[in-house]
Amino acid sequence: MHRLAMIAAIRAIMRRACVVAGAAVMLWLSSLARTTQVAAQDDPAVPSLEVGVPVERVLLGGQEDTYRVELHSDQYARVLVDSLGSHVAVAVLGPDATLLSDFVKEDSHFGREQIELVAPASGRYRLVVRPALRNLQSGRYVIRLVETRNATDDDRQMEEARQLRVAARRLRDQGKFDEAFDVVGHALAIVERLRGRDDPSAARLIVDLAEISIDQRNHAKAVSQYERAAAIFEKAIGSDQPETAAAWQGLALEYWQTGERSKAEKLAERALETTESALGPDHPLVARCLRTLGLQRTDWGDFEKAEQIERRALAIVEKSLGGDNLLYSDLLNDLALSYLDQASTTAPTISSRDPCGSSSGCADPKTTACRPRS
Secondary structure (H helix, E strand, O other), X not given: OOHHHHHHHXXXXXXXXXXXXXXXXXXXXXXXXXXXXXXXXXXXXOOEOOEOOOEEEEEEOOOOEEEEEEEOOOEEEEEEEEEEOOOEEEEEEOOOOOEEEOOOOOOOOOOEEEEXXXXXXXXEEEEEEEEOOOOXXXXXXXXXXXXXXXXXXXXXHHHHHHHHHHHHHHHHHOOOHHHXXXXXXXXXXXXXXXHOOOOHHHHXXXXXXXXXXXXXXXXXXXHHHHHHHHHHHXXXXXXXXXXXXXXXXHXXXXXXXXXXXXXXXXXXXXXXXXXXXXXXOOOHHHHHHHHHHHHHHHHOOOHHHHHHHHHHHHHHHHHHOOOOOHHHHHHHHHHHHHHHHHHHHXXXXXOOOOOOOOOOOEOOOOOOOEOOOO
């Protein structure tokens, strides 16, 4: 690519990345507000979940299904949602439309969602189910209310840990990373005391800590946290599960950040293989694995391969999530920086003695008119 054309492409891509990042935040806020508003409506047509009675539905792209569960104060409920060839996300709202559990990241849902709740007040609770991948055309899922019962003290403490996790996400959104880290640490202490240090729910909180450490630019700490979370997942749920692969992907990116390039490539390739096997080639987690591999290729100066990898990742995200999310913005930014590195590498070195940057580049050493190089 000609240098001027490359610079123009870089500017265009980076402008687009900024626009996409802003659009992603606005889309998330508007989606959350819409979900809260719709779920708050007292619609008698909203189906009620009954214990032990599964409900199977087809979810169309852009559609949200809402269910209600009647609970009295201090009652425990557990709901399972199994995706059948699709990926769904679930949010929970209280009787006053307070968001008790949000959708989290769009690409962090891997087939089964378990929702546990201890009702803080008596009333009608709403569960909102939507496609985790927004560009999904249609998909089936089964939702079932597994049990309701009087809450135990352990149930109440686990509910506290879940609400602390929700509060920490809000603190992160506000840029209060130190406070968020402390809140997640408190939640982790509760979970480890009740369920043990090697429980998957503890590993999920450790991943949260790693992500906050990245917010704080403490990549060395993030490495140790991801290593610990990955070890728990490998032991508790197995090395063939996408949640394990997601921890590997995060760890691989942090290996790259801390200069452990060889470890980063091997782990990213392992995460990619596992993810493609478990979720197929078009899941956003595949794009995240490819992103790490693309950064590696850029580091090594293999710009052509880096561009191929980054464009494949962009195509996956655009197909599954659209072009208005933060992952898409990150990938655009990576592509622009790859072009920038390539432009820097291929730029001629100019000196006052030799305007061509080469002793054999000029037709006449007394002029600055240069002949084309072979």
